[in-house]
Amino acid sequence: MKIRSPIVSVLGHVDHGKTTLLDYIRGSTIAAKEAGGITQHIGATEIPNDTIENICGDFISKLAIKDLIPGLFFIDTPGHAAFTSLRKRGGALADLAVLILDVNDGFKPQTYEALNILKMYRTPFIVVANKIDRLFGWEVHEGASFRETFSNQAKSVQQDLDNKIYEIVGELHKEGFQSERFDRVSNFASQISIIPISARTGEGVIEVLAMLLGLAQEYLTEQLEIDENAPAKGTVLEIKEETGLGVTLDAIIYDGVLRTNDEIALMLSSEDVLVTKIRSILRPLPLEEMRDSKKKFRKLDEVVAAAGIKVAAPHLDDVVSGSPLRVLSEDTDVEQEILNEIDNITIDTEDEGILVKADTIGSLEAVVKLLREMNIPIRAADIGDVNRRDIINSSIAYDENELHGAIIAFNVNVHPNSEEDLNNSEVKLFSGDVIYQIIEEYEEWVKQKQE
Numbered sequence: 472m473k474i475r476s477p478i479v480s481v482l483g484h485v486d487h488g489k490t491t492l493l494d495y496i497r498g499s500t501i502a503a504k505e506a507g508g509i510t511q512h513i514g515a516t517e518i519p520n521d522t523i524e525n526i527c528g529d530f531i532s533k534l535a536i537k538d539l540i541p542g543l544f545f546i547d548t549p550g551h552a553a554f555t556s557l558r559k560r561g562g563a564l565a566d567l568a569v570l571i572l573d574v575n576d577g578f579k580p581q582t583y584e585a586l587n588i589l590k591m592y593r594t595p596f597i598v599v600a601n602k603i604d605r606l607f608g609w610e611v612h613e614g615a616s617f618r619e620t621f622s623n624q625a626k627s628v629q630q631d632l633d634n635k636i637y638e639i640v641g642e643l644h645k646e647g648f649q650s651e652r653f654d655r656v657s658n659f660a661s662q663i664s665i666i667p668i669s670a671r672t673g674e675g676v677i678e679v680l681a682m683l684l685g686l687a688q689e690y691l692t693e694q695l696e697i698d699e700n701a702p703a704k705g706t707v708l709e710i711k712e713e714t715g716l717g718v719t720l721d722a723i724i725y726d727g728v729l730r731t732n733d734e735i736a737l738m739l740s741s742e743d744v745l746v747t748k749i750r751s752i753l754r755p756l757p758l759e760e761m762r763d764s765k766k767k768f769r770k771l772d773e774v775v776a777a778a779g780i781k782v783a784a785p786h787l788d789d790v791v792s793g794s795p796l797r798v799l800s801e802d803t804d805v806e807q808e809i810l811n812e813i814d815n816i817t818i819d820t821e822d823e824g825i826l827v828k829a830d831t832i833g834s835l836e837a838v839v840k841l842l843r844e845m846n847i848p849i850r851a852a853d854i855g856d857v858n859r860r861d862i863i864n865s866s867i868a869y870d871e872n873e874l875h876g877a878i879i880a881f882n883v884n885v886h887p888n889s890e891e892d893l894n895n896s897e898v899k900l901f902s903g904d905v906i907y908q909i910i911e912e913y914e915e916w917v918k919q920k921q922e
């Protein structure tokens with residue numbers, strides 16, 4: 472048995488600072504190289520515990536963080552679309568999430584959406600109130616802990632920040648969450664911590680890392696326990712053509728061990744299962760080596776979870792993003808399990824209702840779950856662009872019941888050849904990349920139809 476690093480995702484409204492925060496965390500840990508630096512995975516960055524301890528100094532010793540958790544495994548692609556795509560059976564791949572807010576801008580549509588997604592998957596999270604350096608009169612202390620920088624601000628600035636934090640507390644309360652500024656939290660199991668930070672100056676980032684490590688240690692160790700000899704389980708991030716390697720897949724392994732020559736099962740866009748044999752397992756070369764080498768990757772014989780890797784294997788072309796990746800085993804019928812999983816997502820629909828299309832298994836699942844909660848009947852739910860067959864079937868549905876002639880399309884396009892069909896039909900398309908906005912537009916349309 473081994474305890475793996477918790478997988479952490481960053482979510483939040485566009486421009487609130489997701490990328491800047493991840494960049495700062497990577498940059499500051501690279502700077503702390505003497506402590507072991509970071510491990511660059513495919514699609515993720517892992518910060519070892521000792522590096523975090525090194526950055527956090529005494530601060531972490533005050534928290535009595537033991538060496539149980541090996542580190543933090545940050546998914547590099549932020550945002551809720553990535554979060555929902557990165558699924559595993561029964562929930563989200565991420566063990567922990569960071570919901571980022573611009574402290575001067577407050578709650579925005581994608582903030583609510585992220586919150587709902589976290590609620591739906593019951594993912595523990597912290598809130599970071601970002602861009603404190605932009606508060607009027609804020610005095611920057613590069614890289615300082617929040618505690619330190621805060622105590623050095625003028626009273627009026629401290630008051631201003633606290634007022635803004637209380638607005639966030641109020642907003643979270645409306646959404647059903649108890650929260651407090653992190654240093655005033657009395658019960659971490661029932662209250663969400665709000666950490667004021669600047670992703671640009673690094674102020675408060677120390678507390679973010681320490682808090683994530685602390686929460687993982689306190690509440691997640693059981694869920695992070697893995698059998699390092701068990702057949703690997705993972706989730707496919709994306710399918711990519713690489714020069715010299717052909718079609719490869721990028722995946723996050725969250726349990727067990729993956730070895731070269733292992734037979735793995737994956738899900739195809741045709742809803743069949745592909746069984747193929749791993750030719751090679753690849754990781755990015757460390758930055759220093761990448762500079763003087765034409766190669767981008769280094770081959771590994773095996774990896775143990777948590778790991779972000781590229782896999783080269785035959786026949787990967789039609790594997791879907793978000794597909795489970797499972798090493799075949801003698802004890803379980805892995806192929807059947809994958810088939811069951813496909814059934815769960817795609818066939819659990821009503822005879823009548825609207826059509827849902829989305830870009831990945833995870834996003835489809837999220838949209839379907841949200842529509843279900845709102846009692847919106849779903850006739851079919853599929854991955855991929857809106858095609859001619861979708862429009863024909865929706866026209867038929869429209870003839871039976873006008874309200875069923877709708878297509879909800881999340882993060883997908885209308886196939887170019889089908890634009891005209893769509894325009895010539897009564898079918899109503901609701902598309903975009905904010906689920907709530909699409910559903911709101913749909914509801915507005917239903918209301919009008921019913922009047």
Ligand code: GDP
Nearest residue numbers: 485486487488489490491601602605669670671
């Ligand atoms: P994302 O869309 O959530 O990934 O947001 P970005 O990380 O791209 O940030 C959006 C903009 O806000 C960029 O111009 C950043 O430089 C800026 N930004 C992000 N964090 C901070 C911060 O803490 N302070 C300030 N002043 N600007 C920030």
Ligand code: MG
Nearest residue numbers: 489490491549
């Ligand atoms: Mg970004």
